[in-house]
Amino acid sequence: MDDQNKNLILATALSFLVILVWFVLFPPPEPSTQAEDTTISATEGETVQTPKAVGPAEGGGSAPVTAEAAPETQAPRVQIDTPRLTGSLSLSGGRIDKLSLKDYRVSLAKDSKIVELLSPVGSQSAYYALYGWAPGAGLKATDVPGPNTLWSLEQGETLGVDSPITLVWDNGNGLTFRRTISVDENYMFTVTQSVENATQAEVGMAPYGILARHGVGEDAELPELKNFFILHEGVIGMTDGTLSEIDYDDVRDFDVHPNERAQAEVFQVKQDGWIGFTDHYWMTTLIPEPGSAFRAAAKYDDRRKIYQTETVLPTLTVPAGESAQVTTRLFAGAKEWETIREYQAEGVLKFIDSIDWGWFFFLTKPIFWLLHNLNQLIGNMGWSIIGLTLIIKAILFPLAFKSYVSMAKMKELQPQMEALKEAAGDDRQKMQQGMMELYKKEKVNPASGCLPILLQIPIFFSLYKVIFVTIELRQAPWFGPFQDLSAPDPTSIMNFFGWMPWAGPEPGSLMATIFIGILPILLGVSMWLQQKLNPAPTDATQAMIFAWMPWVFMFMLGSFASGLVVYWIANNTITFTQQYLIMRSQGYTPDVFGNIKSGFKRTPKTGGK
Template sequence: MKDESKNFVLFAVIAALILFGWPLIQSRVFPTANPPATRMVDGKNKPLPNSAADPTADSPAAIRDRAVVLAESPRVRIDTPALKGSINLKGARIDDLVLTRYKESIAKDSPPIRLFSPAGTTDAYFAGFGWRADGLTPPAADAVWTASAPVLTPNKPVTLTASNPQGQRFAIEIAIDNDYLFTVKQTVANGGGAAVPVAAYGLVSRVGVSKDPDSWTIHTGPMSVNNGAAHYNPNFKDVDKEPTRFTTTGGWLGFTDKYWLAALVPDQGRAFDGQFRAGANSAYQADFTTAPQMLPPGRQLTQTAKLFAGAKEVKLLDRYTDTGAVTKLDYAIDWGWFRLVEKPIFYYLDWLFRIVGNFGVAIIILTLTIRLLVFPIAQRQFASMAAMRALQPKMKAIQERFKDDKQRQQQEIMALYKSEKVNPLAGCVPSLIQIPIFYALYKALMLTIEMRHQPFALWIKDLSAPDPATILNLFGYIPITLPHFLAIGVVPVLLGISMFFQFRLNPTQMDPAQQQVFAILPWVLMFVMAPFAVGLQIYWITTNCISILQQKWLYSRHPQLKNAPAK
């Protein structure tokens, strides 16, 4: 009885550590969900503004009004199915981009996502292309270029031109596809009397770090693909200390947020030097330069690069990678260790969504599919549990007989397993299979833009965010903000209830302390899971409900599991 009390006290301490310690580490190590998209106020579900949204849209937070800055220089308008914005002819910068397919929040009047903003506004973010001034005199940073057309569209590239007093003429031809990939051709025509060295460069500059947190499982910030591998480092703090440089052939570099990416893609067949560096006023820059090439008089030289500036859509990144347009661009999504499991699960989930039109329903069908596939394994698990249960009295006798000789005790138990042809690990297989699947769904909910702001039913407007219908503040009627471990919504409660009934179907344990642990565990896990994305909770609830039905059916085939073990 004394040992049972010790076990129960130990479990209670561990449960308290989980409840109160988990919120302290989860945001850094294992982010549980996206920021809430809605909040319950007086029992009604109201959209929340995006806390990570760009604050510079003509607001007091702006250094200067964006509209004023945009009007200060001549511009070429960008008009595509996915992007709106403009190219600044002063300095030949792409510094004004809006993603028309995505909104800041789920509110009907929400503005679209703004990715790029010109210098002089808060959170300035832009891309530029030019030539190094080592033996060549390129146009100055504030030079005003001449455009061949007033609008850039997928069917009509625009060429920017300028010249210098030495006789060199410079041209930057910018083309764009229907999505987010710019193609930039940089040409120098040497009309001077001597050869000049030509080395092209490209840069992406941003002010401030990513609004999305950088964590152990989800990287945001500087990122590159170089020398055949994806590198999710350095982070912004590393760049603050010193520049990071590399030389490679093929690859890209830029800045990644959770859903958005701005990446420079030099000529994939030529070597280039890439670097990340920090500047004044919290500015960060990713840039590349190519080795100089001598350009004789009367000749011209063209170097081609690309710029990806847009949303990290899974199929789009895969298409750019598979067609060879950009090396390993699909690695811009930090799938992590279980990439081989995560991507097929995402594609299957996305395929289900295309059929049923609801990601919540797609998650339920995904769960049914997985449980159907592992059902034969579950049958073997229950058969193993039945055999193990039959052996419990013999195991208990061995433990009592050799309680002072642990080594002999283990030898006898292993001999018992062998003689009875029982594998004690067979019951763990279904649980082990569930781990990568659960983690894959977690990553899909957290990382893929396809899951962003996807509703399910009733008050659930975003499957990638926690349940907003919190009970302890009476669904918003009491205007208080609850700490994470108390923000228990309706769905987490349903999860706890489903887990409680599932655990009640488990075989009776010989150890009363274990019985007490299993009685409390569902409610501990309810608190732990409450901050997670609703989509994960729906997956787990569906799994529990299927397990309950499955266990009832399997108990009919193994009735000995219902009974208390023999003495």
């Protein structure tokens, strides 16, 4: 490999190193251990912004309305119980405001509580869904059910799969409202709102749905966040095929919308769409029926530190003596690929894009699909990652073969290249011209060895994205101490590399960076051995950088997800084997042991067998 080729590889590696430093300096914080499900009295004076009625076609603006929230202890509740969900809804406003996920726990600890998704007003991080009707012409706000209307349970006892419930409220002036709520075996609620008009006049009103999320923390401005730069957390929506991702900070920076009297961004949906909030692994989404026009909005109440997403459907006109109804859906659960894909197949437009695939979506999507199917076949995510590595290396093998053949030919040309250097002396232009002629004559491409390295970079980051973002990797076990491939290696010299029952250093701490686990050590060794397939560079500075690089990477990657380190170890091992066998088949046997010895002696070798 000539100096130009080595410089390109060195520049690529150093660029990669800079990005790795960023990952180490700004790692994702540990998830908070939130209590499972506690009953706390709601605070009074709660503000909920409910939409004003809009025209039948335009889905126009809305205005905030202040309503007093009924204290939690004063409102009866209806239990929610399915194979995957548990919680309850409040008859005050018919709010779905207590929901936990039975299949997921906060941590791997045996006594860990299940993950809580929604929580009522008054809790530390209130997060809930509510529905209602915005009054049209001729109606007052008190004529329609609002966010604090006390409903009655008309039908059903517990909301579960195949056991819907119906709430009813009579306004006392001839209008009777009902809300039927059902839930499937996963995370999708179906909400049907209806109104019976027993008055002598025609009435109009617009059905709406709201997701409200309160800020927490010292400044009470943001919900609990991972706050990692490769992960989107905040508002997510689909508007007729266009995906919108808005961070909470950006929602706070919205201008005051003229029709909202609040900081808001409004989206006019002509046919298909949805909007909601997304976290690392969980999501809530308001989903009107496919083919429905509606207005979607993202809002921020600066006074009370409340984020909202809402959908407002066109105004329904209900003649005297008749009734009307509208059905929408609410997703509240885990962002499981198979589950979300099924909902997409049922008509939720591009719902799979609610998973944060990132800029390299054209790589992350097929990589995850392949990894998921391997896991379905093998039943172990760790071995599936190794299987994925084998498949990726097989796909890239034609490029790797050309690269290693070219490298072997360049080794054979080493004596002629040395002769050219001696003949050219200090005339670098003459030397470069001579080398170009030699490469052309022998049909050698000196840059071909860099292509597999360059292709590995987007694949590496795409796999990192998949491992970090997808819930299928969350707490996914491999074997022994490696019970969460989305977390850093839990082993360390401090717990004798997992042989002792106590935990190693806290992930992300300085101690964890210094006292690394067995996987980062294997990574460093595999990179070091891969280097020894080639003699050390003749340039002293390059030789020093190349010598330190495996060990620097070893410590830096120690804080990465262990699944990613498993991939890199497997990739290095396969690359070493491929390169050794291919170069040997071309008549050049890499002197691995000789290069190791020369490395210790600090005297670069130039030959092979």
